[in-house]
Amino acid sequence: MEWSRFTEASRIAYFSMEIGLSQDIPTYSGGLGILAGDTIKSAADLQVPLVAVTLASRKGYFEQTIDSQGRQHEQPVNWEIATFMEQLPVRVTVPVEGHAVVVQAWLYRVKSPSGGVVPVLFLDTDVAENRPEDRAITDFLYGGDQTYRLKQEIVLGIGGARILAALGFHIFQYHMNEGHAALLTVELLNQTRNLSAATWTETLAFDRNAVVRRCIFTTHTPVPAGHDRFPYPLVQRVLGEDLIPLAQLRELGGHDELNMTSLALKMSRFVNGVAKKHGQVSRAMFPGYEIHAITNGIHPLTWASPYMVALFNRYIQGWALQPELLVRVDTIPDEQIWEAHQGAKAYLAQYIQEVTGQKIYLDILTIGFARRVASYKRNDLIFEDIERLLRLGEGRLQLIFAGKSHPHDENGKALIQRIHDFMHRLQGKITVIYLPNYNIDVAYRLLPGVDLWLNTPTRPLEASGTSGMKAALNGVPNFSVLDGWWIEGHIEGVTGWSIGAAPTELHADENSRAADATDLYDKLERVILPLYYDHPSDWVKVMKNAIGKNAYYFNTHVMMRRYVTEAYLQR
Numbered sequence: 274m275e276w277s278r279f280t281e282a283s284r285i286a287y288f289s290m291e292i293g294l295s296q297d298i299p300t301y302s303g304g305l306g307i308l309a310g311d312t313i314k315s316a317a318d319l320q321v322p323l324v325a326v327t328l329a330s331r332k333g334y335f336e337q338t339i340d341s342q343g344r345q346h347e348q349p350v351n352w353e354i355a356t357f358m359e360q361l362p363v364r365v366t367v368p369v370e371g372h373a374v375v376v377q378a379w380l381y382r383v384k385s386p387s388g389g390v391v392p393v394l395f396l397d398t399d400v401a402e403n404r405p406e407d408r409a410i411t412d413f414l415y416g417g418d419q420t421y422r423l424k425q426e427i428v429l430g431i432g433g434a435r436i437l438a439a440l441g442f443h444i445f446q447y448h449m450n451e452g453h454a455a456l457l458t459v460e461l462l463n464q465t466r467n468l469s470a471a472t473w474t475e476t477l478a479f480d481r482n483a484v485v486r487r488c489i490f491t492t493h494t495p496v497p498a499g500h501d502r503f504p505y506p507l508v509q510r511v512l513g514e515d516l517i518p519l520a521q522l523r524e525l526g527g528h529d530e531l532n533m534t535s536l537a538l539k540m541s542r543f544v545n546g547v548a549k550k551h552g553q554v555s556r557a558m559f560p561g562y563e564i565h566a567i568t569n570g571i572h573p574l575t576w577a578s579p580y581m582v583a584l585f586n587r588y589i590q591g592w593a594l595q596p597e598l599l600v601r602v603d604t605i606p607d608e609q610i611w612e613a614h615q616g617a618k619a620y621l622a623q624y625i626q627e628v629t630g631q632k633i634y635l636d637i638l639t640i641g642f643a644r645r646v647a648s649y650k651r652n653d654l655i656f657e658d659i660e661r662l663l664r665l666g667e668g669r670l671q672l673i674f675a676g677k678s679h680p681h682d683e684n685g686k687a688l689i690q691r692i693h694d695f696m697h698r699l700q701g702k703i704t705v706i707y708l709p710n711y712n713i714d715v716a717y718r719l720l721p722g723v724d725l726w727l728n729t730p731t732r733p734l735e736a737s738g739t740s741g742m743k744a745a746l747n748g749v750p751n752f753s754v755l756d757g758w759w760i761e762g763h764i765e766g767v768t769g770w771s772i773g774a775a776p777t778e779l780h781a782d783e784n785s786r787a788a789d790a791t792d793l794y795d796k797l798e799r800v801i802l803p804l805y806y807d808h809p810s811d812w813v814k815v816m817k818n819a820i821g822k823n824a825y826y827f828n829t830h831v832m833m834r835r836y837v838t839e840a841y842l843q844r
């Protein structure tokens with residue numbers, strides 16, 4: 274069979290609960306999934322021997338609609354998996370609540386212009402042999418309660434490892450993209466043990482070392498709620514003890530509850546955060562572990578607007594497969610950079626008109642803010658002093674927001690309503706637009722089309738923040754709190770601007786809001802607005818610096834080369 278050629282060489286297995294490859298395959302919720310998709314695309318470009326494993330998420334994450342009061346509503350995303358993928362002729366079972374659940378896999382091929390191909394396996398429990406409740410395990414990404422989530426993580430980790438073995442893949446490294454797949458380490462222990470359960474205590478150290486040598490773990494969040502935890506009575510009921518006795522699982526995953534991050538940390542020989550600062554924060558969160566830092570990136574060809582693609586192709590040939598060549602952006606005439614950006618802005622304006630009926634003007638400074646809506650991201654910080662915002666921005670600013678809140682996050686949903694309240698209060702003075710259903714297609718229009726990209730998280734809770742990298746690739750400067758990747762990419766007034774104090778914290782600073790808002794307004798009023806309106810040639814220099822000093826380095830090609838040399842090949 275044609276798919277079997279993927280099993281001929283040893284591979285790295287990349288496990289991620291969500292993967293965002295295209296809008297047609299809605300198996301992602303946000304940054305983690307988009308990063309996974311970009312990682313896989315760069316692996317194909319660089320011909321890294323990777324196989325990816327994820328869940329089918331037959332009903333997606335959710336489709337967001339927002340009513341006139343700013344209230345978020347969620348609907349399933351209906352898509353047909355068989356339209357895009359090939360069903361593979363292998364099935365395995367996993368233990369769930371004392372019985373066997375059948376798992377099948379679908380194959381999707383990520384192909385690169387370089388000739389590289391990465392197979393992606395989508396795990397699916399919607400098979401006739403399963404009970405109705407089990408058929409729904411792979412329906413909703415991050416859906417349901419703790420029981421539903423644990424079942425999904427059993428399918429991903431244990432089912433994924435078993436599917437790879439059943440298909441004949443030779444895996445020399447298992448890379449867990451966040452802790453959701455950590456149960457794969459328990460399955461690997463089970464595969465290497467080959468002894469009766471009675472000998473677990475004596476063999477655990479030996480078996481653990483054999484597994485640890487093959488596992489890599491990337492942690493993505495310094496927010497405690499982002500680390501999955503399950504009470505042991507639930508684990509005992511759902512997972513049982515056939516794979517590993519509860520006493521031994523407690524040794525690996527924590528004595529009070531099963532912490533998937535702790536399990537992944539203890540079972541991996543290489544652990545990394547996703548920015549230099551995040552590595553420091555993670556070492557403070559998990560003392561005793563050696564945690565490295567490999568800064569995230571974005572896939573250049575995916576996120577460059579058509580206008581920038583045409584420009585780069587003309588002046589920097591080969592940039593898509595060698596994004597380091599973007600350092601030569603100064604070979605592009607300033608006026609052509611500006612024309613390409615204005616084309617992207619007009620494209621965005623047309624989309625906004627079609628979706629919302631609202632109008633934006635191409636000659637007014639337009640600020641974009643789009644990401645998951647959560648309290649620590651402070652999506653509404655720019656409205657902290659509404660009177661000052663009016664004084665500096667009336668007739669001179671346009672604000673465009675987008676983002677989904679998790680269905681169970683009531684504070685996040687309230688933030689969306691709060692932004693809509695300000696939108697109504699500012700009507701006729703400052704245009705504020707909220708684009709619904711933020712996804713790959715919306716981001717592809719929004720990011721290149723704004724003039725400035727805003728990010729205002731509570732320090733140091735932004736692990737990386739790859740949307741700012743996508744903006745920089747398109748010549749859109751960042752205006753951001755010094756956190757995540759921006760600490761590394763920021764040169765004040767050269768690649769963009771900072772907000773607030775220097776990045777010294779290792780724990781959340783909840784008292785910085787007023788000072789950060791003041792600094793935001795000060796720089797808008799005294800630096801950014803005058804530069805944009807009074808010194809357009811100097812503004813274009815910052816745009817070019819965003820490309821030549823940020824985008825050339827903060828991409829998944831650079832990131833993947835680091836994973837290969839620092840993690841995958843270091844045995």
